[in-house]
Amino acid sequence: MSARPAGLPRWVDVGLIPACNVALALGVAGLIVLAIGESPWRAIRIMVTGALGQGEAIGYTLYYATNYVFTGLAVAVAFHAGLFNIGGEGQAYIGGLGVGLAMLALDRLLPGWLLAPIGLALAALFGAAWAAIPAWLQAYRGSHIVITTIMFNFLAAALIVYLMVNVLIAPGSMAAESREFAPAARLPMMHEVLGMVGIKVGHTPLNLSIVIAVAAGIGVWLFLWHTPLGYELRAVGHSERAAVYAGIRSRRVVVASLCLSGALAGLAGLNEILGVHHRLFLNFVAGAGFTGIAVALMGRNHPIGVGLAALLFGALQQGGAELAFEIPSITREMVVVIQGLVILFSGALAYWLRPSFERLFARGSG
């Protein structure tokens, strides 16, 4: 995965080719925009300024990116162990449930500086626990991880609907939502933090979770490439039989890597519940778990790549919303098409341009 093909300078491989892929995708998207009778230039301008134009746009982009970093890292870690974890959606959902249960129980008893770490721990713990069952089934019973993790997404959704509708619903509430947490139980919002040091930005859902996301990225990098367990994990991913031959207990590694993966996904629940909404409700993950798969693939399963891909997807999500808002004839479905094209060109067709570049550079250097 991380091996670099010979014959291309690194900046071409990690910089120029992805940029060309995105440009191609936007070019095709532009043709579609033209076909429905709108100006592609205007559409692109709205998308870019909508995602990165001013403080508030950047805030929303980074807020979406925070979720994608967590779920993208989750997929990447499992991938390094040779496992395809499609259960990020459910693990994030259950992670958020863990945070919510803890806050509903403790928010009136403990101060905020204690509640935040408890929320963090429980988000990770619940996410890990939800991944642990498919992990155990994979390691010790041979049930395929793709099947079990995807099934666990549905189990998570069913469990939370049951709990929200029958147990946790706030009395007299129309929606299946819990009561709002006490004011102590929330992560500081970024516009509040920046406001304290004198920088004024608009009101956005961006909160301190993004710092945790950056820390998680660094942590994953240190873990995978600088610890014995990380080495074992990658060894199992490259060749399980060779790893076993080398004395690695591969089953334990499988369980450990998926638990770590689930814990990372669970943190997306922390962002939504403790960071943004401060109450439990249905479907707060909103597809971030699935987007994480595309983010990890596009980021080549490296924390830096995941971070960049998460930023791109966050910008697409936010810029797309602005586009649908500003040009009513470009509907929400059209925005999904544009996002899909970017994924197609930079994910699925990522290596499509490489032979041309290789020829180009071979000629240049030869």
Added chain:
Amino acid sequence: MRQTMATMALVLAAGTAAAQIAPAVVYSMGEKFDGSFNEAAYRGAERFKTETGIDYRDFVVSNEAQFEQAHRRFARLPANPIVGVGFLQTAAVTTVAKEFPALRFTVIDSVVDLPNVQSVLFKEHEGSFLVGMAAALAAKSGKIGFVGGMDIPLIRKFACGYEQGARHANPRIELIQNMTGSTPAAWTDPARGAELARGQIDRGADVIYAAAGTTGLGVLQAAKDRGKLSIGVDSNQNHLHPGSVLTSMLKRVDLATYESFKAARDGSWKAGVRVLGLKEGGVDWALDRHNAGLIGAEMKAKVEAAKADIVAGKITVHDYMSNNRCGA
């Protein structure tokens, strides 16, 4: 700064002419043309546009974080009044209405207790009671079905009213209930709706009531394919399969949207809670030329009698949400 500008613009608008309003709608999750809930709000806005020539803005969200974003974007234009369709927008309307106290917001299916918010609730249980009676009276097998979207309190409210109406007409009626799923995809899955409807028909259901957004279209189709009857929801869906859709439970989201716009234009817009039941014309059962052949004189008389009794307060339909149970 922006807020002051919005306030100033509003003051100016109010000063010049009552007609100068810029209304906006934020639809609920799902599609705009769902043939049901969102589409009703769209029709209300369109009616206002045709009658007054005043254009409006609208927005369909793709995730829940966008509700707040959409309301704030509209508030900055400034749009006024802004209608939020569906209870999912409760938190968003609360936040944004506090930030823009000079603008007027209307939230449908939920209550936001602020001086610049109008909350519109519907007595879906009363309308569902009537279609439940019609279902029980039309079902020769003595069995009727219900297909809901997600298992949430609002849908249980529909189901509970339906069951009470059916029992009122036929105490021995048998009710088969299914919910489509536990994710929001449950509102947009006609294939699964059709599957559930076929299952209920196999178990003997003669009439099936769908309260499931776009999923309901599959239920209506399956009932038609098997020569059974169905009941539509929110919008009048009788015309979708004339002769097969027994009736529709009308929830006049269009009226709520239209009236909010119109009241804002006429200067009679008021904050507070509006509860629209049978009495207020907020819910009803749909009678038109498409289902005239299905509703016999006797059925019509019985249902209309019950309707008059509910309006007069002689029959009280239990509201699931009053105690989160179907039953007092």
